[in-house]
Amino acid sequence: MKAIVQLDNLAIGYQLGKGQIKKIATAIQTELFAGELVCLLGPNGAGKSTLIRTLSGMQKPLEGRVLLQGQSIHQLNPRQLARQLSLVLTERVQTGMLSAYEVVALGRYPFTDWTGRLSAADHTIIAQSIEMAGATELASRVMTQLSDGERQKVMVARALAQEPEIMILDEVTAFLDLPRRVEIMQLLRELAHRTGKVILLSTHDMELALRHADRLWLLPKGGPLAVGAPEDLVLNGLFAQAFVSEGVHFDVLSGAFHTPKSAQNAVQLIGEGTAWQWTKRALERIDVEVAPDAPCRIELLADAGGSTWQWVVAEEGNRRVCHSIYELLQVVQAISNDTVLEMSNPKNEQDTHTWDH
Amino acid sequence: MLKTHTATLETASLVSPSETRRAWHWLFFILVFAGGVFFFLLELGIGSISIPLSGVVAALFDLEGADPTWKKIIVELRLPRAIAAAIGGAALGTSGLQLQTLFRNPLADPWALGLTAGSQFGVALVVTTASVVGSSVLEQFSFLSNLGIVAGSSLGCILVLALMVWVSRYVSTITLLIFGLMLGYFAQGLISVILHFTNQTQGKIFSGWNDGNFAGVYWEHFPILIPLTLLGLVSAWILAKPLNALLLGENYARSLGMSIKSARIAALSSAVLLSAPLTAYCGPILFLGLVVPHLARGLFSTSDHKVLMPSVMLLGALIALAADLVVHLPWERHFLHLNAVNAVIGAPVVMWVILRNKHMRSFDA
Numbered sequence: 001m002k003a004i005v006q007l008d009n010l011a012i013g014y015q016l017g018k019g020q021i022k023k024i025a026t027a028i029q030t031e032l033f034a035g036e037l038v039c040l041l042g043p044n045g046a047g048k049s050t051l052i053r054t055l056s057g058m059q060k061p062l063e064g065r066v067l068l069q070g071q072s073i074h075q076l077n078p079r080q081l082a083r084q085l086s087l088v089l090t091e092r093v094q095t096g097m098l099s100a101y102e103v104v105a106l107g108r109y110p111f112t113d114w115t116g117r118l119s120a121a122d123h124t125i126i127a128q129s130i131e132m133a134g135a136t137e138l139a140s141r142v143m144t145q146l147s148d149g150e151r152q153k154v155m156v157a158r159a160l161a162q163e164p165e166i167m168i169l170d171e172v173t174a175f176l177d178l179p180r181r182v183e184i185m186q187l188l189r190e191l192a193h194r195t196g197k198v199i200l201l202s203t204h205d206m207e208l209a210l211r212h213a214d215r216l217w218l219l220p221k222g223g224p225l226a227v228g229a230p231e232d233l234v235l236n237g238l239f240a241q242a243f244v245s246e247g248v249h250f251d252v253l254s255g256a257f258h259t260p261k262s263a264q265n266a267v268q269l270i271g272e273g274t275a276w277q278w279t280k281r282a283l284e285r286i287d288v289e290v291a292p293d294a295p296c297r298i299e300l301l302a303d304a305g306g307s308t309w310q311w312v313v314a315e316e317g318n319r320r321v322c323h324s325i326y327e328l329l330q331v332v333q334a335i336s337n338d339t340v341l342e343m344s345n346p347k348n349e350q351d352t353h354t355w356d357h
Numbered sequence: 358m359l360k361t362h363t364a365t366l367e368t369a370s371l372v373s374p375s376e377t378r379r380a381w382h383w384l385f386f387i388l389v390f391a392g393g394v395f396f397f398l399l400e401l402g403i404g405s406i407s408i409p410l411s412g413v414v415a416a417l418f419d420l421e422g423a424d425p426t427w428k429k430i431i432v433e434l435r436l437p438r439a440i441a442a443a444i445g446g447a448a449l450g451t452s453g454l455q456l457q458t459l460f461r462n463p464l465a466d467p468w469a470l471g472l473t474a475g476s477q478f479g480v481a482l483v484v485t486t487a488s489v490v491g492s493s494v495l496e497q498f499s500f501l502s503n504l505g506i507v508a509g510s511s512l513g514c515i516l517v518l519a520l521m522v523w524v525s526r527y528v529s530t531i532t533l534l535i536f537g538l539m540l541g542y543f544a545q546g547l548i549s550v551i552l553h554f555t556n557q558t559q560g561k562i563f564s565g566w567n568d569g570n571f572a573g574v575y576w577e578h579f580p581i582l583i584p585l586t587l588l589g590l591v592s593a594w595i596l597a598k599p600l601n602a603l604l605l606g607e608n609y610a611r612s613l614g615m616s617i618k619s620a621r622i623a624a625l626s627s628a629v630l631l632s633a634p635l636t637a638y639c640g641p642i643l644f645l646g647l648v649v650p651h652l653a654r655g656l657f658s659t660s661d662h663k664v665l666m667p668s669v670m671l672l673g674a675l676i677a678l679a680a681d682l683v684v685h686l687p688w689e690r691h692f693l694h695l696n697a698v699n700a701v702i703g704a705p706v707v708m709w710v711i712l713r714n715k716h717m718r719s720f721d722a
Contacts, residue, residue: 056612082614094461095604096660109602110614116598116663162613 003031004165004198009064012047012054023062024050025223032166032200037192039209040202042219043243048202051219052170055200057081069165082110086159090171093143093151100146100154101139104130107161126161133157134187149180156187166198173205181205185212207256218242265336266291271300275309282325288332296335298328382657382664389671393443396678400439401431405687439678441574445635446645446677448586450669451593452631453646455624458600458662460525463710464534466646467632471517471540476636477567478544479513480506481551484563488555507581510637514629522625569640569696571681578638589630590670596624597662604660643696644703649673651710
């Protein structure tokens with residue numbers, strides 16, 4: 001594998017003013033290989049932006065170097081750098097009446113002369129970039145008519161038209177709905193593999209990053225930067241550790257985050273299949289654990305068609321039939337209030353904390 | 358030529374509209390240019406004394422049998438006025454376009470940003486100083502040292518511009534415009550105070566200039582006005598490429614290898630060159646810089662500065678000539694003010710821009 005970018009003993013941070021320096025991470029020693037999609041993850045305030053800014057040449061490192069094809073990017077002039085490194089940012093662009101094609105054509109900026117005239121080769125590269133980004137049907141449309149997801153596709157095409165060795169994307173999926181986020185992520189993964197470019201993406205989307213990245217860069221608060229395949233970082237616990245201060249708990253089994261709560265109650269849940277899984281999820285939301293030997297028993301009964309269910313709750317001889325999970329939760333909550341109230345355990349009221357997937 | 362031709366053939370399947378659009382652009386360029394020539398000739402022919410087209414042509418090309426009175430009227434009065442209007446319209450339209458892109462503000466222009474007010478103030482200061490220090494040196498405003506007022510105008514313009522660039526970092530789009538308008542009122546107030554110290558004749562001449570008029574330009578002003586304005590127009594045209602990149606915002610422009618700082622300095626200098634000398638000779642001309650870029654964008658339906666630059670120049674010249682023509686139609690009672698005509702055309706366009714633009718409509722732009 002060919003290392004495109006090398007981070008050589010890099011220390012990042014920024015000036016607080018009056019000679020004070022805020023150090024974010026030091027002694028970063030890693031590299032980015034051709035054709036890989038790397039996702040940068042980390043809790044808010046860990047310094048993802050500072051790292052992205054340092055890698056894209058917008059900000060100087062405190063120590064060490066960022067080498068792009070063996071040259072320090074902070075010594076390249078802006079034009080040389082733009083020919084090897086392109087950016088896609090979170091910000092929504094307001095390009096007035098430019099068409100998507102014209103926006104992608106701006107990617108040729110570092111290659112054209114002062115008139116900005118595009119050669120035949122330039123037009124070919126623009127057309128290819130648009131095609132690779134899956135934006136062919138958008139090309140003739142005006143940017144203002146495009147949705148957020150379509151605009152980001154155009155901006156990816158524009159970044160490709162710069163023919164970079166490395167593309168850096170900063171929180172580009174932030175405005176998008178889930179299907180669009182998955183689409184962009186798959187697109188980037190495919191692009192990295194097909195074109196042999198390095199694609200580095202900073203994101204908040206932990207589940208998507210875990211599923212799509214070839215490697216993760218994990219930046220916890222206070223450093224150090226951990227690098228590895230997503231699964232490696234999950235197994236060695238670094239992933240859970242990085243987000244431990246966020247008030248959420250990473251469940252290694254399900255690969256998802258939960259708000260940490262101590263279960264107040266337990267029930268038996270008898271049944272199987274998808275409905276069983278979702279019932280369990282619903283119960284966990286109201287702090288009810290599923291345990292095999294609990295006194296309260298819930299039986300899940302599917303009808304013949306398998307599309308409607310009944311939940312039969314049996315507790316101390318009482319029996320109640322519920323026809324929806326919503327109804328079930330109310331029944332279970334009523335029972336648990338009766339039995340647990342005297343424990344007067346102050347509940348950790350974190351129900352409002354929803355984790356955004 | 359051959360190279361670009363093959364390029365469009367190759368990508369034709371992917372991007373169909375660009376070629377037909379280019380043809381439309383050329384058609385519009387030709388139409389606008391023809392309209393400009395038409396109004397230019399009307400400017401020379403129409404006035405309190407009406408001169409037929411044949412007379413205009415005869416006077417212009419010094420043909421035999423040209424009426425000497427007509428020739429005098431055309432060459433000494435109407436021709437410099439028409440040239441000033443054409444240059445002025447082109448200059449204001451171009452500077453408006455640059456400032457709108459640079460400040461990312463659809464209502465920016467030399468007037469809205471207070472540059473015109475800065476120029477007015479600078480000129481007022483020079484005139485007053487001259488009258489206080491030695492009125493014998495400068496008997497009349499129109500004979501006033503050419504360079505003096507241009508320098509005063511430029512200095513005032515640059516000072517305001519520096520202030521606006523600084524303020525624009527901290528305030529939003531609309532707030533910046535309000536700031537610019539307030540600067541304008543402030544300058545007007547100061548001008549009144551300053552003029553208090555000049556004599557009446559000079560004050561009258563100044564207030565005549567302050568109304569804004571292309572008729573105050575004479576042949577002796579052109580050696581300064583034309584080169585400076587041309588320099589501004591040429592540099593604006595050269596800046597078309599970086600201005601296009603700036604449409605993506607400064608961060609993207611920087612990532613494309615563009616030096617924001619030098620592009621900004623170049624564009625602002627060009628805007629000063631286009632606005633200050635013109636204001637020095639013609640007084641404050643309102644609305645043109647603001648309106649012309651919007652009309653050009655609408656007519657050519659593009660934001661590409663490579664197309665917009667020539668179109669704002671041609672369209673600006675056309676509109677300024679037309680407005681000046683309205684002013685100089687043989688009105689029976691009294692003459693109209695140029696800025697009144699500009700406001701009648703311009704103010705509705707501004708209202709339309711505000712209503713159309715989502716960001717301008719609400720205050721949180």
